[in-house]
Amino acid sequence: xxxxxxxxxxxxxxxxxxxxxxxxxxxxxxxxxxxxxxxxxxxxxxxxxxxxxxxxxxxxxxxxxxxxxxxxxxxxxxxxxxxxxxxxxxxxxxxxxxxxxxxxxxxxxxxxxxx
Amino acid sequence: xxxxxxxxxxxxxxxxxxxxxxxxxxxxxxxxxxxxxxxxxxxxxxxxxxxxxxxxxxxxxxxxxxxxxxxxxxxxxxxxxxxxxxxxxxxxxxxxxxxxxxxxxxxxxxx
Numbered sequence: 001x002x003x004x005x006x007x008x009x010x011x012x013x014x015x016x017x018x019x020x021x022x023x024x025x026x027x028x029x030x031x032x033x034x035x036x037x038x039x040x041x042x043x044x045x046x047x048x049x050x051x052x053x054x055x056x057x058x059x060x061x062x063x064x065x066x067x068x069x070x071x072x073x074x075x076x077x078x079x080x081x082x083x084x085x086x087x088x089x090x091x092x093x094x095x096x097x098x099x100x101x102x103x104x105x106x107x108x109x110x111x112x113x114x115x
Numbered sequence: 116x117x118x119x120x121x122x123x124x125x126x127x128x129x130x131x132x133x134x135x136x137x138x139x140x141x142x143x144x145x146x147x148x149x150x151x152x153x154x155x156x157x158x159x160x161x162x163x164x165x166x167x168x169x170x171x172x173x174x175x176x177x178x179x180x181x182x183x184x185x186x187x188x189x190x191x192x193x194x195x196x197x198x199x200x201x202x203x204x205x206x207x208x209x210x211x212x213x214x215x216x217x218x219x220x221x222x223x224x225x226x
Binding site: 004006034042043044046049059093095102103104105106107108109111 | 145146148150155156157158159160163203207213214216217218219
């Protein structure tokens with residue numbers, strides 16, 4: 001149980017284009033989903049927290065207009081990197097937690113490379 | 116803000132025990148977690164402990180919590196080559212508070 005998937009697992013795009021990453025909870029309803037960014041050999045940096053049906057709460061320093069987050073259903077959240085630049089290249093990981101629980105279950109991550 | 120520290124690297128021989136240590140600063144932590152990350156993959160929840168517990172054992176894994184010193188450890192008994200990965204400890208405060216991750220400890224198991 002508690003499986004979270006991400007799609008795509010990796011993506012390469014040209015500078016200036018937008019990329020959408022999906023995060024799905026496969027066997028539970030995720031009232032809260034989290035998006036993290038991980039640089040090589042570093043820890044996870046929380047970007048934003050999203051609750052189903054509400055606007056995402058962004059961490060300080062994260063541009064909400066650049067990293068668009070949608071959590072339209074209890075099983076799906078999307079992160080769209082708009083006008084991507086090479087410095088946006090990173091490993092993006094989502095996690096999800098069910099209502100009334102504190103444990104986060106993580107997706108396998110999406111490696112984004114912007115050329 | 117909250118801070119979680121770990122040593123960066125640990126090397127052990129196959130069959131030995133591994134102990135990964137973590138210190139944190141948040142005195143209101145309610146949950147403490149251990150996650151495993153294999154290369155190019157997401158994080159796998161290994162175990163967690165409530166802040167009112169001292170110890171939790173789950174098969175080869177033993178978690179020890181010293182709340183007074185804000186010190187958490189993960190002991191892996193009979194370490195195998197498949198245990199080679201990066202291990203993150205993480206803590207969560209009371210109420211709605213984000214989870215803060217440590218810097219990660221890379222465990223290398225030597226055959």
